[in-house]
Amino acid sequence: MxxxxSMDLRLRFKQLMDEGQRASAAGRTLLLSRATAARWGKKVRNDEPLEPQRAGRLKGSGKLEPFLAFFTELIDQDPDITLAELQSALLAAHEVKCSTSGIDALLRRHGYTFKKKPDCAGARQARSARSP
Structure with a gap:
């Protein structure tokens, strides 16, 4: 996308329309596409603001967002639960199919991470005792 x-270009467009030019003529003067000139012209005629709209998805939207509480409850019960287990639990409880990467993205967006490695660099796993 x-x-x-720029807002400067939008304000110059509005000024040209306020001076009496039609939207198409103002668009040609400013080298805008026909569609943009028509859209901005409609906004000027309806006294709507010309500020650009926010790009991208709305925060908090998505298919899995309503199930965040469900996932956090499962994670609180078992901190070592896998994404595949979360996926199957969602399917069993709510009959909703989703990918593990979608669950991962949702949890990361809300601050949940899981480190597979020990916290410090020098840490080692305990060795099992040798049998004599």
Missing amino acids: SNAL
Whole structure:
């Protein structure tokens, strides 16, 4: 997706329309596409703001967002639960199919991570005692 056009350009467009030019003529003057000129012209005629809209998805949206409490409850019960186990629990409890990467993205977005390695670099796992 491209970046939004500058507010300066939008204000110059509005000024040209306020001076009496039609949206198509103002768009040609400023080298805008026909669609952009028509869209901005409609906003100017309806006294709507010309600020660019926020790009991207709305925060907190998505298929799995309503199930965050369900996932956090399962994680609190068993901190070592795997993504595959979370996936199967969601399917069994709510009959919702999803990918493990979707669950991972949701949990990371809300601050849940899991380190597979020990905390410090010098830590080693305990060795089992040798049998004589």
